[in-house]
Each structure stands twice: as structure tokens, then as C-alpha cells.
Amino acid sequence: MPAKNAADIPGVCAANVFTSPKSIRLEIKSAPKTHRYCIVCKKEGNKRHRLIKALDVLQSSKQHEYFSRTDITNLLNDLRTIMKMTSSRLNFDIPALMTEENYNDLTALSEDQFSDLLGYMSTVRSSGVRSVRTCLGVFLTKLRVGLSNKILGTVFGLKTSQVQRIIHAARRTLMETFVPHTLGFQHVSHGDFVTNHTIPVAKQLFTTDPRQAVIVLDGTYIFIQKSSDYHFQRMSYSMHKHRPLVKPMIIVGTDGYILSILGPYFADGHNDASITKHATTNNLENITAWLQDDDICIVDRGFRDAVQYLEDQGYMVKMPACLSGKKEKAVNNEGS
Known part of the structure; x- marks a missing residue:
């Protein structure tokens, strides 16, 4: 055969x-x-x-x-x-590769908190390049550790252009879905804020009416890199801190609850007083409708040029008494 x-x-x-x-x-x-x-x-x-x-x-x-x-x-x-291939990289799509410590180190959230925030990403579509979990994970990692897009791409196995699109998509989505429910004067009512975010000590020291809200205002700094745009570089350079920065205005309750963040504002020509006047005059976030007459504004001496303005608007301002100079301080020390 x-x-x-x-x-x-x-x-x-x-x-x-x-x-x-x-x-x-x-x-x-x-x-x-x-x-x-x-x-x-x-x-x-x-x-x-x-x-x-x-x-x-x-x-x-x-x-x-x-x-x-x-x-x-x-x-x-x-x-x-x-x-x-995947075990050598961080991968939010494989829960077995991510520990609770990994979530906390990269995103500052627990695994449960990450899953809750993922519910606000419903408008982001998964693609062959990345899933919604990866999109949120890369964005939070960027905020947490501040790595460059190129390094993030190496860590997560993505191209730099893909990381850029991921960050843009996640930021836009969270600004539309998550932020309005957790930040700003309109996310909590005046009555709920007074009831839940005013500690008893503040009520006893500052208020005469249980319906008065007590808010604490203070400006802070976010340091940024030097810009190649000369005009932006001039506006963001602080003569006080001698480096480029932007200035958001933080408004919190007496228990530390963040009510709103206004801005950020450029460093040139903007101090706490001018930012406060700008926010109130332009009624940012409909602030004048939220605040009521005789509400308490606790500020520091950086707001001294805005005290009279706030009082003219009908609000009560509480600012620590400050000595005007070294001479007066010396006289008071001798008399004490």
C-alpha cells in the first residue's frame, strides 16, 4: 500500500x-x-x-x-x-492584581470608594484601548502623584496620546456628573448646612440666631510649573512666594466640610479681599441667593480690605484682632 x-x-x-x-x-x-x-x-x-x-x-x-x-x-x-504581561503593570481591570494599599497609594481612595466614584462615569464609553475603570484609575493617579503623561503611559501600558485623551474624558465627565453633587453653594441647602456643618462651639461664640450660617473663607496656593507663554507666566507669578502659582478661594464650614472652591485666580493683583469682592459682585455660583442676612463670615487679616464691603452686603464679619505695629506691641507688652 x-x-x-x-x-x-x-x-x-x-x-x-x-x-x-x-x-x-x-x-x-x-x-x-x-x-x-x-x-x-x-x-x-x-x-x-x-x-x-x-x-x-x-x-x-x-x-x-x-x-x-x-x-x-x-x-x-x-x-x-x-x-x-499584565502582572508587571498596574491594571484596574483585574481586581486580583490591585490590593487595598494599591488603591490608596495611587488614588487616595479605598476600593469601595473607587467603585462608588465609578458610578459617575456612566457617560464614558469603554474602547479597545482602555476600559472605564482604567480611565478613572489613570485620572485619579495623575491627580494623586502628579506623574507626567509619558510615565503614566509606561506604567499602565498606554501611549502618551491615549493618556491625554483619558484624562480629558474623565475630567469632563466628573465635572458634569460628580462635582455638582458634592461641591458648590447649590449642592447643599442653607438649612442643611447650618444643621449638619456648624459645630456647637461656633454657634455659641458667633451666632445669636440658630438659623445663621457660619462659613470660613481663606485663600490658598496651588504651585504650578513655569509656563512657556510669557503673558500667562506674568499673570501666574507671585511676588510674595517668588514662584508661579494660582489661588483658589476655599469656603468651608466650622467642621471642615468644604462648601465651595472659587477660582482659581491668577497670582498678580489678586489677594483674599479682591477675590471675595469679585465673587460676591459677580454672584458666582449664585452665592448671594444662598447667603442670608447676618450670616457669619470668619476671615483672617488678609480680608481686612473686604470687611466693610461684606458688612455693607448684610453679612457679619469676624476677624481676629491684629496689632498695627511693633511699637504698639511693645507698649502693650510693657503694660501687661
Whole structure:
């Protein structure tokens, strides 16, 4: 009898590599094996139409599939290779690779808090490059550690341009969904703020009416890098701190609850008093409708030029008494 070719022998491929027969049945649903046409609408796929929406209405044509021992071995080897590649990188999509300490170090949130914040990312769509979890994780890591986009791309296995798009998408989404519910004068009512965010000591020291709100105002600094834009560089350079910065105005309750953050403002020509006047005059965040007559504003001496202005608006201002000079201080020390 003439010898058979290797390709004619069952279980043997042309390259003389033995493969086992497909005799192992697994309860895995499957669909027709095609990558060119959509198995639902038969539409031809291309780079512009990736047929992702069809997966939502996908129906299986088989309730089980047969595999060979070789197929299962290859599947396990491929899975092992993928795990080796991903285990060397941070991956928010694989919970087993992220510990509670990883979440806290990278995002300053716990895993549960991260999951809660993820609920506000519903308008962000997953893509073949990154998921919604990765989008949020990269954005929070950027805020937390301040790494460059290039380094973040190396850490998370992304291109620098992809990191840029991720940060832009996450920021825009959270500004639309999360921030309005947690920050600003309109996210909490005047009555709820008085009841829940005014400590008893503040009520006893400053208020005469239980309906009065007590807010604490103070400006702070966010240091930034020197800009290559000369005009922006001049506006952001602080003669007081001798470095570029921007100045947000923080408004909190007496228990430390952040009511609102106004700004940020440029460093040139803006102090606490001028920022306060600007916010009130322009009614930022509808602040004049939220504040009521005789509400208490606790400030420091940086607001001394705005005290009379605030009092003219109907608010009560509490500022620590400050000595006017060293001479007066010396006289008082001698008399004490």
C-alpha cells in the first residue's frame, strides 16, 4: 500500500506536529466562526464600524463546543502569557492584581470608594484601548502623584496620546456628573448646612440666631510649573512666594466640610479681599441667593480690605484682632 502523507493521517498536521482529536465537550456557548461579517446583522466590519453594539444582542447558535487537549493547552498557555504581561503593570481591570494599599497609594481612595466614584462615569464609553475603570484609575493617579503623561503611559501600558485623551474624558465627565453633587453653594441647602456643618462651639461664640450660617473663607496656593507663554507666566507669578502659582478661594464650614472652591485666580493683583469682592459682585455660583442676612463670615487679616464691603452686603464679619505695629506691641507688652 502506498504510504500516506502526514496531512492525510488523522491527528497529524503537515508540519509533523501531533494534535489530539476534538473529543472534550465543554458547556461553552458559541457563534459561527467569522470575523468579517456581523453574526447578527451580517454587516461587514471595518476600522470605522467595529460592530461592538452587536455584542449586546448576540445570541449563541450552539450550547456546547468540542475541544481537543491541544486546544485547552494552547488556551492555558495564552492565558499564562497574558497574565505575565499584565502582572508587571498596574491594571484596574483585574481586581486580583490591585490590593487595598494599591488603591490608596495611587488614588487616595479605598476600593469601595473607587467603585462608588465609578458610578459617575456612566457617560464614558469603554474602547479597545482602555476600559472605564482604567480611565478613572489613570485620572485619579495623575491627580494623586502628579506623574507626567509619558510615565503614566509606561506604567499602565498606554501611549502618551491615549493618556491625554483619558484624562480629558474623565475630567469632563466628573465635572458634569460628580462635582455638582458634592461641591458648590447649590449642592447643599442653607438649612442643611447650618444643621449638619456648624459645630456647637461656633454657634455659641458667633451666632445669636440658630438659623445663621457660619462659613470660613481663606485663600490658598496651588504651585504650578513655569509656563512657556510669557503673558500667562506674568499673570501666574507671585511676588510674595517668588514662584508661579494660582489661588483658589476655599469656603468651608466650622467642621471642615468644604462648601465651595472659587477660582482659581491668577497670582498678580489678586489677594483674599479682591477675590471675595469679585465673587460676591459677580454672584458666582449664585452665592448671594444662598447667603442670608447676618450670616457669619470668619476671615483672617488678609480680608481686612473686604470687611466693610461684606458688612455693607448684610453679612457679619469676624476677624481676629491684629496689632498695627511693633511699637504698639511693645507698649502693650510693657503694660501687661
